[in-house]
Every structure is written in structure tokens, then in C-alpha cells.
Amino acid sequence: MISREDARVLAKEIVQEMTIAEKIDQINFRAPAIPRLSIKEYNYWNEGLHGVARAGVATVFPQAIGLAAAFDEKLLQDVAEVISIEGRAKYNEFAALEDRDIYKGLTYWSPNLNLFRDPRWGRGQETYGEDPLLIARLGKAFIQGLQGDGAYLRLAACAKHFAVHSGPEKDRHSFNAEASLKDLNEFYLPAFQAAVEEADVESVMGSYNAINGIPACVNQTFLQKILRQQWHFDGHVVSDYAALEDVHEQHHYTKSANETMALAIKAGCHLCAGEISDALFEALSRGLVTEEEITQAVVSLYTTRVRLGMFDEDCEFNAVPYEINDSPKHQEVNLEAAQRAMVLLKNDHFLPMDKKELTSVAVIGPNAANQLVLSGNYFGTASKYHTFLSGIQDELADSARVYYALGSHLFRDHAESGLSKPNERESEALIAAKYSDAAILCLGLDPTIEGEQGDSGNVYGAGDKDSLSLPPPQKRLLTRILEQGKPVVVILSSGSALSLDGLEEHPLVKAVIQTWYPGSFGGKALADILFGHISPSGKLPVTFYQDSCELPDFKDYAMDNRTYQNTEARVNYPFGYGLNYGNSQITNVELTISDRIQLTMELENNSDWSIEEVLQIYVQIHGSSYAPRHWKLVDFKRIQLAGSANHTLVVELEKNCLQVVNEQGQRIFDGERVTFHIGFSQPDEHSQRLTGKKVISQTTLLSEITG
Numbered sequence: 001m002i003s004r005e006d007a008r009v010l011a012k013e014i015v016q017e018m019t020i021a022e023k024i025d026q027i028n029f030r031a032p033a034i035p036r037l038s039i040k041e042y043n044y045w046n047e048g049l050h051g052v053a054r055a056g057v058a059t060v061f062p063q064a065i066g067l068a069a070a071f072d073e074k075l076l077q078d079v080a081e082v083i084s085i086e087g088r089a090k091y092n093e094f095a096a097l098e099d100r101d102i103y104k105g106l107t108y109w110s111p112n113l114n115l116f117r118d119p120r121w122g123r124g125q126e127t128y129g130e131d132p133l134l135i136a137r138l139g140k141a142f143i144q145g146l147q148g149d150g151a152y153l154r155l156a157a158c159a160k161h162f163a164v165h166s167g168p169e170k171d172r173h174s175f176n177a178e179a180s181l182k183d184l185n186e187f188y189l190p191a192f193q194a195a196v197e198e199a200d201v202e203s204v205m206g207s208y209n210a211i212n213g214i215p216a217c218v219n220q221t222f223l224q225k226i227l228r229q230q231w232h233f234d235g236h237v238v239s240d241y242a243a244l245e246d247v248h249e250q251h252h253y254t255k256s257a258n259e260t261m262a263l264a265i266k267a268g269c270h271l272c273a274g275e276i277s278d279a280l281f282e283a284l285s286r287g288l289v290t291e292e293e294i295t296q297a298v299v300s301l302y303t304t305r306v307r308l309g310m311f312d313e314d315c316e317f318n319a320v321p322y323e324i325n326d327s328p329k330h331q332e333v334n335l336e337a338a339q340r341a342m343v344l345l346k347n348d349h350f351l352p353m354d355k356k357e358l359t360s361v362a363v364i365g366p367n368a369a370n371q372l373v374l375s376g377n378y379f380g381t382a383s384k385y386h387t388f389l390s391g392i393q394d395e396l397a398d399s400a401r402v403y404y405a406l407g408s409h410l411f412r413d414h415a416e417s418g419l420s421k422p423n424e425r426e427s428e429a430l431i432a433a434k435y436s437d438a439a440i441l442c443l444g445l446d447p448t449i450e451g452e453q454g455d456s457g458n459v460y461g462a463g464d465k466d467s468l469s470l471p472p473p474q475k476r477l478l479t480r481i482l483e484q485g486k487p488v489v490v491i492l493s494s495g496s497a498l499s500l501d502g503l504e505e506h507p508l509v510k511a512v513i514q515t516w517y518p519g520s521f522g523g524k525a526l527a528d529i530l531f532g533h534i535s536p537s538g539k540l541p542v543t544f545y546q547d548s549c550e551l552p553d554f555k556d557y558a559m560d561n562r563t564y565q566n567t568e569a570r571v572n573y574p575f576g577y578g579l580n581y582g583n584s585q586i587t588n589v590e591l592t593i594s595d596r597i598q599l600t601m602e603l604e605n606n607s608d609w610s611i612e613e614v615l616q617i618y619v620q621i622h623g624s625s626y627a628p629r630h631w632k633l634v635d636f637k638r639i640q641l642a643g644s645a646n647h648t649l650v651v652e653l654e655k656n657c658l659q660v661v662n663e664q665g666q667r668i669f670d671g672e673r674v675t676f677h678i679g680f681s682q683p684d685e686h687s688q689r690l691t692g693k694k695v696i697s698q699t700t701l702l703s704e705i706t707g
Contacts (some may be wrong), residue, residue: 011302063376066341066516068128068541080145091146121167122450122463125495129541135196143199152309160205179667238271262288270297338525343538350510352532360401362432363444376517391523403432408473444493537612544573565628582611605641623672626660
């Protein structure tokens with residue numbers, strides 16, 4: 001692949017022919033054409049979080065949080081490769097028509113590497129969960145899939161939002177996130193560091209908020225000291241949309257747009273996603289910024305464009321055909337992703353359902369036929385949507401009757417006013433349940449309720465949630481259906497944790513499946529799981545708390561009582577949890593220490609099911625005040641286990657996985673002993689009670705490992 005050094009040489013040659021006015025024009029995300037230099041206009045804003053977004057028909061994968069639930073780096077890379085190929089195919093055709101508008105370029109503002117520290121954050125659905133290691137490894141795989149390994153970048157990935165950004169949405173333009181050096185280096189920064197140092201990400205996006213008093217997009221500590229000096233990042237930095245305007249209008253850190261733009265250029269923010277880049281003319285005239293500094297910013301931007309092959313007519317990706325977009329091959333990857341994303345939270349010996357024993361089922365709920373719930377935010381347009389209802393109808397077309405009833409609206413109806421009499425939607429749902437062998441309730445949220453500020457209609461906080469409970473009309477619907485005495489399977493769709501407020505334990509709630517926002521093949525994947533074509537294999541990338549009342553204040557960015565590593569809140573379903581139809585166990589674990597830590601183990605599947613499991617290795621450091629309160633994930637691996645099969649697995653760990661982070665943000669070895677926990681879930685008693693699976697633990701002196 002062309003290096004940045006070589007690309008920069010050509011970029012300098014191109015930029016040196018520009019006037020200062022042309023250079024300043026190029027610092028806007030809507031970069032105009034320069035006809036005299038044969039440079040076409042270009043729009044840097046493109047989205048590909050879980051499929052090419054906002055650019056017509058494309059493969060619509062599960063939302064990022066669902067992809068994270070697969071705990072599968074190869075899958076993330078495969079998904080990103082599909083996105084990049086479809087992005088190239090679209091770009092080639094749009095460019096041939098001289099259509100160079102927004103969402104039709106090659107610089108993709110994905111992935112979102114922010115830590116999902118609080119389940120109330122509506123935009124957390126865009127992330128890979130609450131664990132730094134999981135985010136880092138999945139983010140790396142996604143970036144590598146987008147950018148490829150050809151002579152040029154297939155697409156340019158962007159790690160966002162740098163940094164310390166995870167709600168609340170309604171305050172994001174003026175919010176100041178206070179984070180200690182320990183929390184920064186232990187939780188908030190590792191994924192971005194991996195994106196730079198291991199995945200060679202081409203660009204980084206600054207966040208809206210301030211960090212420790214300084215707005216992120218002009219923050220010298222983060223953009224210069226950390227990003228460039230410590231991590232040696234050499235790509236370009238772009239602001240989040242209108243984040244530079246926020247510097248003076250919301251944070252009041254500067255007094256004017258020209259002061260903001262000068263500070264941004266000096267800090268190393270090269271691209272203005274907003275409307276104030278022209279303020280550089282005044283900043284230049286006032287001596288707040290030099291032409292050389294502006295030139296360097298434009299060279300960084302054109303280095304990316306050179307690396308994308310935009311100035312080479314023989315670029316290998318110019319031949320990517322439009323026909324590959326939304327192709328059958330890509331849809332196979334999509335279905336696989338949807339299947340692996342879904343998490344079986346409860347199964348009271350009820351799933352999979354045997355079609356031979358069914359005469360009828362009722363599919364009920366506001367998400368049963370909801371096409372939007374498949375997509376999540378930042379989505380494209382699928383050529384066909386498999387809703388939960390249509391997936392079940394297709395599966396049972398020749399064997400059982402499927403009754404459908406809406407049951408309730410997603411969020412509000414007159415049931416909230418306290419009326420005890422069923423409304424017409426509820427009545428139809430009760431009748432459908434009455435005439436069915438079982439009820440499949442499709443509940444939860446969709447992107448009209450949770451998501452990014454401005455993209456959702458949630459009255460609670462511009463896309464955030466004020467609680468983890470089901471919306472009132474849905475909870476009422478579930479309660480009334482349970483009163484009918486029929487077995488119920490609850491299908492939950494959301495971008496984060498939800499709680500049934502104790503109804504999870506109702507004896508008639510036979511099974512609960514978390515689907516997230518599962519993409520256009522969501523209904524097909526759900527039917528495959530419900531009726532036993534595959535065994536579920538997803539794991540929770542976030543903690544499902546009982547409620548939000550025990551969580552820290554939403555605006556508190558301290559990690560002392562957050563995520564599975566440190567929380568003291570009551571939990572319904574823990575991070576890393578997920579059931580399947582098999583019966584697997586781990587035995588005969590041997591620990592060997594040399595240059596690395598080696599764990600050898602036997603994996604057994606004592607069932608006839610062919611399953612996929614996620615091996616999870618946690619460590620607990622004893623005797624260190626810097627260690628997490630509980631334990632931390634240090635490795636994971638998705639594995640396939642055939643029915644009644646045994647498998648020997650060897651896992652090697654770097655010794656630095658046993659380091660802790662001190663108050664100065666330094667990674668050090670500290671403590672007396674370390675316990676390794678090896679299993680298919682967390683090592684806590686609650687998780688083992690839910691899964692029925694034992695976690696193997698081995699303890700040794702830390703000094704014996706580190707020497």
C-alpha cells in the first residue's frame with residue numbers, strides 16, 4: 001500500500017500550485033473544484049457504520065452494538081470489507097455522473113470507538129460496547145476491513161469521536177467531560193490508540209464536548225501531545241459537524257470564529273465539518289495563523305486523497321462494478337452477522353420451537369412488522385426487509401397459522417393515562433394470543449426513540465433514555481398477554497440495555513432474545529434461531545442492569561462505579577453473557593509461563609447441537625489498589641464446536657495484559673497474585689447461575705509471571 005510519506009510528496013506538489021484562497025477553500029468538508037488544476041469537487045462526509053448509509057440501496061448490516069455482540073473480529077473485518085467494496089462501487093458510478101455530493105465519496109466517518117459507559121446514552125448503539133479490549137479489537141478489525149491492503153486505500157476510515165464522548169446528547173455541544181489520567185488511559189483512550197498504532201487509521205474525528213475544560217477539536221493535549229507525539233498519528237483530523245462553531249458559541253472558549261479556526265489549525269484539526277472555515281481569511285490577516293500552517297493542513301487532507309488513488313486513473317478500485325452492491329454474496333455475510341448478533345437471555349427449556357408441534361402462533365407487538373427497528377441509526381436502504389413478522393411467516397408458511405396484532409404503539413398511547421380498559425390494539429392482541437399455542441412479543445425501542453440528537457423524537461433527552469424500562473404501553477401489553485396463560489417469547493430490540501422490571505422471571509416468559517437493531521435480515525435470523533436452524537451465539541457487549549437508579553449521575557465520567565469491571569449496581573444479565581442450545585464446558589486447564597502466558601484447555605460439547613461459543617478469559621489482580629474492583633477481559637475467541645465433539649485449544653497472552661493503570665495514567669505491574677478466569681461468560685456467581693456453566697479459575701503469584 002502507498003505509504004503516507006510517498007503520498008505526502010505528491011500531495012505537496014498538488015497543494016503548492018494552489019493560491020491561499022484555494023487552500024482555505026479546501027479546508028471545508030465541501031471542498032470545491034479547482035478547474036485550473038483539474039481538481040474535482042469533493043465532499044468528505046460519508047457514513048458506513050453498519051453499511052453504506054444515506055446513499056441509496058446497500059447492504060444494511062446489524063447496528064454496531066449488534067456486531068459487537070458477535071465477539072468476532074473476522075466477522076467485523078468481513079462486514080467492513082463489504083461496506084468498502086459497496087462504497088467504491090457507488091463512488092465509481094456517482095463520479096461518472098459528476099455527482100460528488102454528500103455521502104458519495106471515499107472518506108467514511110466510521111467506526112465509533114467511544115466507550116459505552118452508561119446504558120442511557122442513546123447513541124451508544126453505534127459503539128462496540130463497554131469493554132476497552134473488545135472495542136479496540138473490533139475497531140481494529142473494522143478499520144482494516146474498510147481500508148483494505150491493496151496498493152491504495154479502499155476507503156479511508158475515521159476513528160470517532162476523539163475523545164471521552166458518551167453522552168448526554170442534549171448537552172454534548174457545551175458539555176465538559178472531566179476524566180482522570182487513570183480513567184483516560186484505562187478506559188477512554190485504548191481503542192483510539194489501537195486504531196492508530198495497530199490499524200493505521202487514516203483519520204480521526206474530534207468530539208463536540210470539552211475534555212477537562214478544553215474543547216476537543218482545539219485541544220492541544222489530545223490532538224498534539226497524545227495523538228501525534230505519543231501515538232505518532234500522521235493522518236488528518238476532522239471536526240464533528242459544527243463542533244468548531246461550538247468552541248466559541250457554546251463552550252465560549254474563544255471569542256470568534258476566526259480565533260477558533262486559527263486555534264484548530266494550530267492544534268492539528270485539518271478539516272472543518274461546518275460552516276466557518278472561511279474565517280481563516282480573517283485569522284490570517286490578523287496574524288493568528290500562518291499560510292504555512294494552513295498549507296500543512298491541506299497537505300494532510302490531500303495525502304489522504306492520494307492514498308485513495310483519486311489522482312490515479314489506473315487505481316485498482318476504479319474497476320469495482322456496481323453489480324456487486326447488495327449482491328447475494330454480501331447478503332450471506334449480512335445474514336451471518338444477524339444470526340451471530342442475537343443474544344439468548346433466557347430459555348426455560350422452550351426454544352427451539354418444534355414446528356411439528358405448533359398449530360398457530362401469535363406475533364404481537366410494535367416491533368413485529370416495524371421495518372425501522374431493523375436499521376438503527378446511520379442506515380442505508382435495503383432492497384428487501386425481513387421483519388420479525390415476515391421471517392416467522394415465511395418459516396411457518398406450510399406448517400402453522402400466524403396471527404398478527406400490533407398490540408400497542410412503541411412509546412405512547414392512551415394506556416399511559418391509567419385506563420384499565422383495553423384499547424382496540426390490546427384487544428386484538430389478546431384475541432390473537434387466545435387462539436395461539438404461544439405468543440411471540442416483539443417489544444423494545446427503535447431509532448425514533450433512542451439515537452443521536454436530532455435523529456430521534458425522544459422527549460426524554462434528544463435520543464437518550466431516562467430509564468431502562470420498557471415504555472409504559474409495552475409493559476402494559478406484556479402484562480396483559482401474560483394474563484392469558486399462554487407461553488410467551490419476548491423479543492427485545494434496542495441499542496442498549498433494557499429491563500422488563502422483574503417480568504423476566506415470570507414463569508410464562510419462557511424465553512427472551514435480545515436482537516439489537518439486527519439489519520435487513522433480522523427477521524430471517526430470528527426465525528432461524530426460534531425454530532432451531534441454528535443455535536444462538538451472541539454475547540452481551542454491555543451490562544444489562546436491573547434499573548438505572550443505582551447508576552452514577554449520567555454526567556459523571558469517573559469510571560469508579562461503571563461497567564462490569566467496577567459496578568456495584570444490581571444486574572439482570574452481565575457483560576459477556578449469552579445462552580445457546582448446546583451443553584459445552586471447559587476442562588483440564590493448564591497454565592504455562594515463558595515469554596508469554598500460555599493457557600491450554602479442553603473444550604467439550606456434550607450435546608448433539610453444532611454450536612458456536614465465545615471463550616472469555618478474565619483476570620483479577622489481588623493486592624493492588626489500582627486494579628478494577630472485579631475483573632477485566634484480557635482475551636476472547638469465537639470457536640465452533642460440533643455436536644458431541646472435544647477440542648484442545650491453546651491461548652497465548654502477552655504479559656502486559658496483567659498490568660494495571662496508576663493515578664498518573666501509567667501501565668505498571670502491581671499486586672501480589674493474579675487469578676485467571678476461563679469460561680464462556682463472566683466469572684461472577686450470577687452469570688454462572690444464569691448459564692449453568694462453571695468458570696475455571698487458576699491463581700498464581702504475579703511475580704512468577706512478570707519475573
